[in-house]
Amino acid sequence: MSSHASHDSRSTPVLLVGVDFGAPHFDAELQELGLLAQTAGLNPVARLTCKRKTPDAALFVGSGKADELRTLAQMHGAREVLFDQALSPAQQRNLERHLQLPVNDRTMLILEIFAQRARSHEGKLQVELARLQYLSTRLVRRWSHLERQQGGIGMRGGPGETQIELDKRMIGDAIKRTRERLQKVKRQRATQRRQRERRNTFNISLVGYTNAGKSTLFNALVKARAYAADQLFATLDTTTRQLYLGEGVGSISLSDTVGFIRDLPHGLVDAFQATLQEAVDADLLLHVVDAANPEFPEQIVQVQQVLAEIGASDIPQLLVFNKLDAMAPEGRPAHRRDVYELDGRPVPRVFVSARMGEGVPLLRECLAGMVAEASSRTMSPEQAAPLSGPSS
Structure with missing residues (x-):
């Protein structure tokens, strides 16, 4: 690792x-x-x-x-x-x-990192598509893996018109092929999701700015040992595990997703639509925030923008202010559980340190409460839309 x-x-x-x-x-x-x-x-x-x-x-x-x-x-x-x-x-x-x-x-740098990090078949396809789209506007021989596939085109010196035409067609074909393969993977994913829905599982997705500690929190909740590190984009592929929330609530499905970042290349938002689809289909979003980072309000805004772009802005959220252990003593909250104003509406918030395990039992308690409340709401037919109203 x-x-x-x-x-x-x-x-x-x-x-x-x-x-x-x-x-x-x-x-x-x-x-x-x-x-x-x-x-x-x-x-x-x-x-x-x-x-x-x-x-x-x-x-x-x-x-x-x-x-x-x-x-x-x-x-x-x-x-x-x-x-x-x-x-x-x-x-x-x-x-x-x-x-x-x-x-x-x-x-280019973000694409490079995504390419190094993608592990799943789908992740690799998405990165490949985003890179090809970026490359199609450059027509500069930058990517060694393309040269490998197409013989020695990586010549320095100005390519003639025919060479550029050839490059354009090659990249166009590669984009089309990758798109088709991605569509196939998306269909498989949708089938898996429908099976989950038929089992009537409550779905929670972790979202947040990159390096806010989503994977560490995911591991603390489900003991999954997903790769977690203090670096940007440690996780690229969505991991889903069952999380048991006690009697009366049972198990829910918890997904860890890719981190968001300021000025995420648009091609990547498009290409990662499938990965982020887990967030769109969630019943609840656990929005993880690095509370020790002075830039956190700006990072929350960035995450909200991406959620709006992918059509997930109406899903109820629970804010998890993580890295409590890294906060200055005078900045630590008086209460571990309160309410935070998000886009003009109050959203429940819990403070935790995923690394130290501090506040994690309280978070589980909050989740159990929110899931129980949501399920009781779905039981009466006149309130068939679960969790869609503004959180009180």
Whole structure:
């Protein structure tokens, strides 16, 4: 399992770049980009941020800044440059010529991590589709696995028109094939879900910003030993287990899903629709929040946005403020269970430390209560829509 760790002595030294265009949530320290880089096995050796009104059409940062980047990269021995924002194919090409180094952006980096992490057949197909869609706009030979499949196309130097046409058709065919295979997997998943529904199981899905501790909590609840680590996107594939909540309630089905992140590449939201489908079909969402992270309100907003995008915003939620053990003593809550205002409505909240097991019995108690209440509501025909009203 330790193959995910980044080996700084051997990993590629990279220069991180962020451009502030006046967006409200600019990450001036490039913390998240640095974490993403390390998760992908890269070693950030220098960081540069600058302000601009609009992106430079040719070089994104303008030629003066591009010169500065080149000097900085040489000084620190960086062998690649990573941008925190999405670059257009032309900007990427121009920057690579100017800097004489490979240039990548946040989207590419997230795709790279997803590709390293996907374990299930479905996960691999979804990543492949997202990568192919990204690649189809670039037509730059970036992916070694494509070169392997199609013989030595990875020639440096400008490909002729026919080569580009060939590439386009090849990528188009690959996208079509992958889409068809994904549809097949989706149908199989839907069948499994229908079987679960026929058994009338109550479904709970864990959602939350990446690295909030979903898998650790999942393990604490069901003792499943799903892969959990302090890194971004430790879990990509949905894992579902039975969770026994005591007499009178019985067992429910609990699913751990992929973590959400700011500016998740759109291709990935689309491609991961099937993985996130577990969240859409849940009766209750356990929204796990890293309570020790000062950015948590912003991360909650990001998760709510993705839930809205996938059509899961009306599903009742229980907020689990995790990492209680990492909170400053003066910041620790007076009550372990209270209510939090979410999108203008009160949502129940529980504080836990999944790692230490603190607050987990209280969480199980809350879940048992919510499941019992929901089932009693579904019993009367005039209230046939379970758990759909605003939580009181």
